[in-house]
Amino acid sequence: DQQVKQNSxxxxxxxxxxxxxNCDYTNSMFDYFLWYKKYPAEGPTFLISISSxxxxxxxxxxTVFLNKSAKHLSLHIVPxxxxxxxxxxxxxxxxxxxxxxxxxxxxxxxxxIIP
Amino acid sequence: SQTIHQWPxxxxxxxxxxLSLECTVEGTSNPNLYWxxxxxxxxxxxxxxxxxxxxxxxxxxxxxxxSRPQDRQFILSSKKLLLSDSGFYLCAWSAIHWEDIGSKLFxxxxxxxxxx
Numbered sequence: 001d002q003q004v005k006q007n008s009x010x011x012x013x014x015x016x017x018x019x020x021x022n023c024d025y026t027n028s029m030f031d032y033f034l035w036y037k038k039y040p041a042e043g044p045t046f047l048i049s050i051s052s053x054x055x056x057x058x059x060x061x062x063t064v065f066l067n068k069s070a071k072h073l074s075l076h077i078v079p080x081x082x083x084x085x086x087x088x089x090x091x092x093x094x095x096x097x098x099x100x101x102x103x104x105x106x107x108x109x110x111x112x113i114i115p
Numbered sequence: 116s117q118t119i120h121q122w123p124x125x126x127x128x129x130x131x132x133x134l135s136l137e138c139t140v141e142g143t144s145n146p147n148l149y150w151x152x153x154x155x156x157x158x159x160x161x162x163x164x165x166x167x168x169x170x171x172x173x174x175x176x177x178x179x180x181x182s183r184p185q186d187r188q189f190i191l192s193s194k195k196l197l198l199s200d201s202g203f204y205l206c207a208w209s210a211i212h213w214e215d216i217g218s219k220l221f222x223x224x225x226x227x228x229x230x231x
Contacts, residue, residue, distance in 0.1 A: 041227065046220070105151075
């Protein structure tokens with residue numbers, strides 16, 4: 001049961017344009033959402049997050065939007081740069097019975113920025 | 116600052132051989148520790164997590180096991196590897212922040228395991 005879905009396995013965008021990566025979730029218990037960026041043969045690195053009490057969070061070129069009613073979030077990168085080429089994972093979190101955050105990851109979207 | 120070390124970076128093992136991957140965290144106490152696997156063409160799958168020494172929770176039934184002999188050490192093991200165990204294994208940690216429910220996971224650099 002894939003609770004976090006990234007339906008686009010790949011996306012190509014021209015340098016300087018906007019990249020929009022989408023993510024859908026099914027579990028209404030999720031209360032925090034994160035985006036991770038991963039280069040080949042490296043571990044994912046945290047990019048940006050958003051709490052369920054917000055609908056937008058912005059950090060430089062990166063903005064995450066959350067639509068709770070639609071159970072949908074998106075990551076906007078503008079302007080896109082060649083260094084943004086990577087796999088982007090959406091993740092959703094909630095507090096487990098043990099008190100730790102349990103993150104559920106999507107399958108990732110490979111973003112390629114075309115110079 | 117906190118750092119996470121994971122080794123080896125790559126590993127080629129024959130089917131039926133044992134496995135031991137080690138992960139250590141520095142600069143923090145009582146971290147939550149995780150083992151993830153990214154199989155080819157798939158997302159990050161949580162295999163095990165630990166909230167303390169000797170406390171291991173398994174997320175999926177499998178051929179692997181995990182142990183936490185020390186507060187900041189997490190080990191992934193197998194007695195006999197299967198072909199399906201091939202993948203990219205990631206260790207991660209997070210801090211316990213009761214007030215901040217959005218604690219982030221910090222990942223190690225990963226181990227590419229090929230079972231032949």
